[in-house]
Amino acid sequence: MAAVSSSLTQWAIQVRRHLHENPELSGQEYETAALVKTHLLQMGIELIDCTAPxxxxxxxxxxxxxxxxxxxxxxxxxxxxxxxxxxxxxxKKPGITHACGHDGHTAVLLTAAKQLSTIKQELPVNVLLLFQSSEEAFPSGAEQLIRDGVVDRADAIFGIHLWQGLPKGKIGLHHGAMMASADEFVITIEGKGGHGSMPHQTIDPIYIASHLIQALQSIVSRQVNPLQPAVISVGKVEAGTTYNILPSRAILNGTVRTMNQEVRDSIYGKMQRVSEGICAGFGARCTLEYSWGNPPLVNDKEMSAYAQAVVSETFGAETYTDVEPVMGGEDFASYLVIKPGAFLFVGMAGDKSAWPHHHPRFDINEDVLPDAIALMTNLIRMFP
Structure with a gap:
């Protein structure tokens, strides 16, 4: 059903490789946007006002x-x-690359639009095509499109991710919470600096930070239901200028990931209490800056069941798989807060996609592009 021709596949590959050679960072995708607009207009598709790019x-x-x-x-x-x-x-742009597959996502949706535009009289619904900026940043492009009001037009929404963590030939999702919220925190510890040989005259923020990093893990291990996934990771520590001076300040920067909004809401307060308690115990002060990022990605029950049916009918029941949830974040989650829908992984792991997402050698497996295009096309064609 809705087979993708070899010529259309080659067109998708051509578009994808052009995008890969000309990557643009979050909020700067103006050349990409211009290319997308040109192709949509050539297809006779109406452009809707939204915040560029x-x-x-x-x-x-x-x-x-x-x-x-x-x-x-x-x-x-x-x-x-x-x-x-x-x-x-x-x-062609040093220091910038499509290391997550978004070039493939854009090419897939453009090609699906091209195919759908040739059979628009047969479609049971209108199609809103969202080519979104800034998935890798916050505030995210999804939040901006929601504020623009364009998503209000939709009765349902679907998205895909070409996924290196799933074998080629498999397409799937998780019914319910599939990806985690992604929040950021900065904890600044204010102590009292001094000579490294006389620590008793100081309030050493580095020593305090070592206690705090361990104590933060007690939130997950002892204050969160073990049946509810949660991660607190400190990924960056800044303190000191040289080996024999104890600084007056240390800064911890990290991320919090959860699959449940109630757990997410509770962790902030727990982090604040633990941070203030540990620091006060050593005579230091601290501040916690917490940035609320993407919410957990929770697939709608009815729409995820429909998406599973589309995969099975299009490719065969053996292609569909129930994927394990991952603690990575994805701003598609914001759409699912306000609209029913589902997010799917299109597997591509194998020799042609051996490196993980965000690795300098990451590349997508172009062999899976026809399946991804057919999937997006049929999510529209078969909509009940």
Missing amino acids: SVVGLLKGGDGSLTRTVALRADMDALPIMEEGDKPYIS
Whole structure:
């Protein structure tokens, strides 16, 4: 059903490789947006006003009088990573590369739009095409499109991720919470500096930080239900200028990941109490700055069941798999807070996709592009 021709596949590969060679960081995807707009207009698809550099298109199905609309979303941004390897389409912009597959997502949605535009009279719904900026940043492009009001047009929404953690030939999702919230924190410890040989005259923020890093883990191990996934990770520590001076300040920077909004809400207060308690015990002061990022990605029960049915009917029941939830974040979650929908992983692991996401040598497996295009096409064609 909705087979993807070899010519359309080659077009998708051509578009994807052009995007890979010309990556743009979050909020800077203006060349990518221009390319997307050009192709959408050539397809006869209406452009909807939104905050640049995101691009939104509307393909009216049937006779043009349909009242229901289904949104499909692709992210467009690249990462600040120096690409490694010798592929012929390697990034032309040093220090920037598509190391997560968003070039593939954009090419897949453009190609699905191209296919859908040729059969628009047969479609049971209108199609809202969201080419979204800034998935890798916060505030996210999803939040901006929601504020723009364009997502209000949709009755349901679907998205995909070409996924290195799933074998090629498998497509799946998790019914319910599938990806984690992604929050950031900064804890600043204010002590009293001094000579490294006389620590008794100081309030050593580095020593306090070592206690605090361990104590933060007690929140997950002793204050969160073990049946509820949660992660607190300190990824950056800043303190000191040289070996024999104890500084007056230490800064911890990290992330909190949860699958449940109630757990997420509670962790902030627990972190504040633990931080203030540990620091006060040593005579220091601290401040906790907490940035609320993407919420947990929770697939809608009915829409995820529908997406599973589409995968099984399109590719065979053996293609579908129930994937394990991952603690990575994804701003598609914001759409699912306000609209029913589902997010799917398209597996691509194998020889052609051996490196993990965000690795300098990451690359997608272009062999899976036809399946991804067919999936997005059929999510529209088969909508009940």
